[in-house]
Amino acid sequence: MTEILVIGGGYTGVTAAIRVARRTRSTGARVTLVNASPRFTERLRLHQTAAGERLADHALTEVLAGSGVAFVLGRVAAIDPVQRQVRLDAGRTLGYDKLIYALGTMTDAGVPGVAEHAHVYDDHAAAVRLAQHLDTLAQGTVVVAGGGLTGVESAAELAEARPHLRVVLLTRGRPGSMMGQGARAYMDRVLERLGVEVRAGVHITKVLPDGVELDDGELIHSDATLWTTGTKGLPLAAESGLSVDERGRIVVDPVLRSVSHPDVYAVGDAAAVTQKFGVMHGTCQGGIPTGLGAADSLAATLRGRTPPPFRFGYVHQPVSLGRRDAVIQFTRPDDTPRRWYLTGRAAIAYKETVSSSPIITFKLLKRGLVPVWTFGLTAGPS
Template identity: 75%
Template sequence: MTHILVLGAGYTGVAAALRAARGTRRMGGKVTLVNASPRFTQRLRLHQTAAGQRPAEHLLADVVAGSGVELVLGRVAALDPAAREVRLDDGRVLGYDKLVYALGAVTDASVPGVAEHAYVYDRHDQAVRLAERLGSLTGGTVVVAGGGLTGVESATEIAESHPRLHVVLLSRGRPGAMMGPAARMYLDKALERLGVEVRAGVQVMKVLPGGVELAGGEHLDAAATLWTAGTRGLPLAAESGLSVDTRGRIVVDAALRSVSHPDVYAVGDAAAVSQPFGVLHGTCQSGVPMGLHAGDVLTDELRGRTPRPFRFGYFHQPLSLGRRDAVIQFTRPDDSPRRWYLTGRLAVAYKETVSSSPFPTFRMLKRGLVPVRAFALTAGLG
């Protein structure tokens, strides 16, 4: 029997576990999925949770039910690739033959004060804490640091749900800079309509208990600061002796295997995956296909087949602007913008479909109905 251990039950880890279980069950494969929480964290909706909304909750036991995947609840404390063992924080030790590392990434807290004074989205409970803080405020300023997709979605969601609060979006570059001119203009107007103050071209030097300090010494008061400006891999990978890049992500080969430890596969935000146009940046859009591919590679190896290289291209940049507006920028495989984009109600429906899609996908995976090539075709690589 080959024991496949999957660490992390986010979008990517669940996809990998379900795919591997389906593909290897007739060859004696056993798949164990390890996660710290019994809840599936919908990272695509954490900005909604932070704004005080209550997206539907899903228990992991229900997500993997009937798949043959064994669910183990526990936080990973140590990984020993040489011994092929994982130790959990309660002392339990799990052995494995093959490991899928899908523990994601955490907020880059290298800026002083982020860890102590800023709210982040590393866990569901942290978004809940921000929601409680925002709900207690009768006025004041909320700072959102980071002008990427997460920062923009958070700023617009908070502004719409809490109109009594003044939301300031801080960004080194222009929010929506990755979009085409028309979609970017629509985004600018949406931010203005919602009353979000955008300060582009600024750098936060320090997060303080009551605000932030910008480069040049300016102090900006804030009743709450949300930090969305960058992520990095968990220290666990480097501490375990795995080869990592400058952001702590595990460096993998074309089959998603660690270049230093080929019995370890890394997927999702935890992996530095190279494509012809560069290293992938973490999104659910690329994470689920990575998980599916890792499951297929494991199946191929058990069958004695040479695994195919992972190929992926981006397709869209879906961006919610509160509950009643959105903008969708369609992209080339390298994530550069195409001419096509959606706005308004159609974009809202599109974004909701994207955010809800993992669960139908998981159900289909349990039935063996999701070919990994479907994702490549969607991305324009077929």
């Protein structure tokens, strides 16, 4: 019996586990998913959790029910790709024939003070801690560091949900710089309407217990600092001897196998996946297709077939701006903006469809179907 072990129960790990269990059922393979938490975290909604919204709680046992995937609760402490074993922090050791690494990334806390004083979105519990801290503030200032889509969504969400707090968005470049001019202008107007103070062109050199310090020496007071400026791979991959890039992501070949250890597949944010336009950046939009691609690649290999290379192209940049507004920038496959974008109610509906799609995707995958929003990368019945 082939033992397939999937480590990480986020969007990509669950996708890969359900898909590979379905695709390898006839081969007698056994699929096990390991995750440090019993719940499935909707990372696309962590800014809502941080703002204090109560969201649905999805137990991984319920998400995986009927898929044929066994679930093990535990945090991965070490990987031995030579002996093909994974050790959990409780001391338990799991062997594997094939491993799918889907542990994602962690916040890049390279700036002094981030690890000690900033709130991050590394997991659901971290977002809850931020919400609980904000509950204690009758007034005050929240600094959101980072003008990418996560920073913009967080600033808008917090400003709308907690109007008694001052929200300051600090960014080196222009917020939403990857979007087209029209979409950016709309986003700017909404942030202004929500009362978000945007300061672009600034560089934070230190996070303090009660503020942040800029490179020109200016101190900005903060009662809570949210850090969204970048991520990196977990040290676990490099410590295990897997080949990684400069950001700690596992370097994979065209069929998503580790270039150093071909029995290991890497997916989602944890993988450095090269396409014609360059290396993919971490998003749910690209993560779920890599989970499908790795599962199909692995299944083909077990059947003695040569898997086709993974291919992917971006479609959109969906951005929620609180609960009452949004903007959707449509893109070329290399993620550069097209002329078209959606705003207002249509964008709200579109964004909510995107945010809800993973749970629906899991249900369809268990039935052997691939929904159209995975862009047909591995379309067709199992």
